[in-house]
Each structure stands twice: as C-alpha cells, then as structure tokens.
Amino acid sequence: MKVRVRFAPSPTGGLHLGGVRTILYNYLFAHHHGGEFVIRIEDTDRNRFVEGAEQYIMECLTWCGLEPDESPVKGGPFAPYRQSERKDLYRQYADQLVASGHAYYAFDTPEELENMRKEHRKDEYSAAQYDSRTRLLMRNSLTLSAEETQQLIADGTPHVIRIKIPENTTVTLTDMIRGEVSFDSSLVDDKVLMKADGMPTYHLAVVVDDCLMEITHAFRGEEWLPSAPIHVLLWEYLGWKDKMPQWVHLPLILKPDGNGKLSKRDGDRLGFPVFAMNWTDPKTGDVNMGFKEMGFLPQAFVNMLAVLGWNDGTEQEVMSMDELISKFSIDRVHKGGAKFDFEKAKWFNHQYIQQTDDATLAALSRPFIEANGVNPGEELLLKVIPLIKDRCTLLSDFWTQGHFFFATPELKEKAAITAKWNDTKVQFFTEWAASLTNITDWTEQALEESFNELAATIGLKKGEVMLPLRIMLVGGKYGPGVFAIAEVIGMEETVKRVNSALVEIAG
C-alpha cells in the first residue's frame, strides 16, 4: 500500500516551529517511502478563521522546501482539500452514526451545558463532562422521544450531534512512537461531532477525511493523544477499522527556559522567532518575526528542526534534505519533548552559511544589506563576502559585519584611539594618508608594507597604530584584516577615512 500522509493546519495564524517540524516529519516519511504528502486545510471553525493564514502557510512550505504533492492550491485526486469546501460530505457520516446508535442529537444550550458542568464539578466524579453518567440528564435524542426529537429538528432548533462513547470499555491503540496506549472509555466524553452551524468538529472531519483521502500514517502533536480514543472509536463505528492509519503522536517542542509548550509569546519574551516566516496579525497589525526574516537559511532551519527530537544514531548533525529523507525513521523519534535552543539553531545557520557559495550568499544577503539604505555593486559584494562570511551567523550579519565596506562608518569606538593619542601618532597618520596616493600597487600587502615602514621610520611600534587604523576604517574593534579592508574600499576612501578621523579626533 502506498504511504500517504497529511498535515492539516488550521488557518488561524502564524506557522509555529512545532508545526513546521510536523510537516517536516510528514515530508521525510513520505519521501523515504516513496509516498505522498498532502496538505489539507482544517478551517471548520469560522470564529478562528484568519484571512491570509492559509496562503501564508503555503508560503512557509515553499520557503522551507517542503512542497506537498496535493494541496488546496495544487489540487489532486482527493480535492477539495479545504474542509469548509467539503462541508456537505460530513453530514451523511454523522447521520450514519446516529442511525447505528453510535451518536445522538443534543439540543442543550450553552447555559445548560455550563450548569451541568458547574454542578458536576463538585460531585464525586470530578470530570464534569457530557458522558454516560450525565447524558441522560440532558436534552438529547436519548432522553427525548423520537417524536419530540423529530419535531425539534423540524422546527429548526439548534442542535449538535454527539458521539455516544460506550461505558467501561478499554480503547487501545498503537502509537508508532509510544507503543500501546490504553484509555478507559468511561473517562472520555461525548464529544460534539457536528456543530450547530452544520460544520463538523475536528474529531469527525479528521476521521472522515483521513479515510477518504486514504491516509496511511497520521502524524500529529502529542497534545492529540488524549482524544485519540474518540478517533479510534469513530473509525470503528464508521466501519472503517481496517483502513485506520497508523498513529504517530510527535513529542512537543518546549520553551527553552522553564517548562511548557513553546508559544509565540516565548519568542517575544526571549528574543527569537517561533514562526517560520514573519506573520502579521491582520486584526492588530502586530508583526511576529520569522526565522526567514531574521536571516536563517531554510536548509539550516529545516536541519535544526529535524534533529530536535530525532537523530540518526550517528554523530552527524548537519544533513542535507536528501540525507534526511534517506535516514529518517519514526523509531528514532524521541518520546520526550525537547526544549528549543536558539543558540543551537544559530550554530546550524553558521554551518550552512560556511558551506554556501559566495554568489548565493550575495543574493541572499543583499536584502539584509539594502534594508539599511545602501546598494552595493555585485562586484564589491562578491569581494566582501569571503572576507566576512566566517564571522556571520545570520544573513543579517553580512550587514553588521560588513557595513563599513558599503558606507563610511561612524567612529563609535573613538575613545579607544583618544585614550592613547599623541602628536607622533598624528604625524604618522597624516604622513601615511598622504603617502597612499603614491602607492601604485594597491594591495593588502603593499599597504601593510608602507604602514610598517613608516611606523619604523617615525619610531612607533606597529601595535600602537594598528588599532587606531582599524577604528578609523571600521569604526570599532572588529572585522577582517585592516589592510584587506583598505584594499577593498580603495585608496580614495581609505585616505578620506583616515583624514576625517584625524579631524574628528583633533576636534
């Protein structure tokens, strides 16, 4: 049987790290087995629907290089791939369940439900849920006569369809990561399958669509494990038990500090992104930073995520997509949740920047450089990149580490010069700047030679004037070799920076 997996996001906002990792594992698994990976949009909740979220999710997939085989935009043999467009499909299955006695109509108002919960919260069974012990106290087709039920429905009374969970049976399922997991059905409540607005809930929709779309392996976050028995029962009641997918409940990605599931607020609080790409909330206008915009390479981002909760058992951590596909296996996925480590994420990005060729880096880093109002020529950029790439962790570092190649810097660390400044040094720099116009061979080596000679002539140690020169050219105590910098920025600019620094120090 052909492997078919799906990722089924709700279009409610930014695409979270955990979501991307679930997509990744789906993708790796599908490709490893020569199967198919489909995207299905679970937009059954009208209240939480966010305009633009679906398109955003698809853009994130493209950026990550995790293209699905079937999706709402791409189409496919099981279209449509949006649950809102499949709305009419679900009703018949819900009705089938009612007919077979596995589900029932419920007419309770939100107030009635609230009262029931409040009352039962205090009694001996603290669960306070709509289940075998309380369903007979409520207004539903189990407590109402068939006529009354028909009448209420005919009158258009708002109602839902609930699954009738059996009493005292054990529901067991096999999870590919955790093995056998069992639940006492008495502790599971009669979840709503069809909402009053005619939309199915996740529980019904996921089972129906997974069956209809011939999904063989269902990957999802561990937070779904507690509701898995409902799904297992549904597969059984619908008569599809032999087609039920293998379950794969993935461990959660946790906050780096403290405990708990990583949330978008942790990113804001700790200063790192949790979304793949920038997400702008259309209502509030708030922008949440994405890994892409922070300067991550998609390959690094994906690699980092792949090994957060999975490894191939060797010491290798940096792996290409092809390697990930061939090595991936579910039995090497960890059971426990993993705390997200932004430092490690940056380390991966640094690794990928080092192994990316300069022309590609030029194209990738250009937007981050131009965002600062400069527009370097390609030739210049290509000279700068090899000089600074090994000190760049994020693409944005090509600006922070190389801005002085593109624009005259401010003397931010002037104090480091003035602390040990004297007339001899003034003389040295004045003469050196003047002598530069005579250099015919404008190379790093020639520049250093002339610098050394003059220092010796004037009686200064090279070390005394190296740092001042660096600050004059760079503005601070960092960057590649000073003479290499001078070579790249050219004679005119070098002379200009030394002379204006002299003026600024004197003033």
Place this chain on the structure above:
RNA sequence: GGCGCGUUGGUCAAUCGGCUAAGACGCCUCCCUUUCACGGAGGAAUGACGGGUUCGACUCCCGUACGUGCUACCA
C-alpha cells in the same frame, strides 16, 4: 482534581543488560589572530528517587516524585 504521556550533563542527545556513560550546542582555559570572530587544543558538567529482577541495570519491572498535555459546538 481526573486521565494520558514523559524523565541520561544547563540544552539537544548516543546507549537497545557489561559504562572507565559518545558526540554536538553553550560555558571556561590555552593557542592562532598586533581587532573581533572563525579555527585548533584542552576542561568543568549527566543516569529524578526508592524498591525489585539479574552474576551484572542508565538500560527490564513496580512504586514515588517531578514535568507536561488534554479535560470547548478550538484545532
């Protein structure tokens, strides 16, 4: 509260009964570098706890603790 799941250095983790417990990130020291990084060489740092089973347990079993998830007409 109930139920589920989990627990190897600060973090990601290897180990599938023989351990003097890999490796990576981060941290510290030194080297390289008349800057800052990169790089190189070292270093500190680990089996939640208690019982079993076993010649032998980080590995298997039970309990406890802790953590976490769920407990909506949200997914």
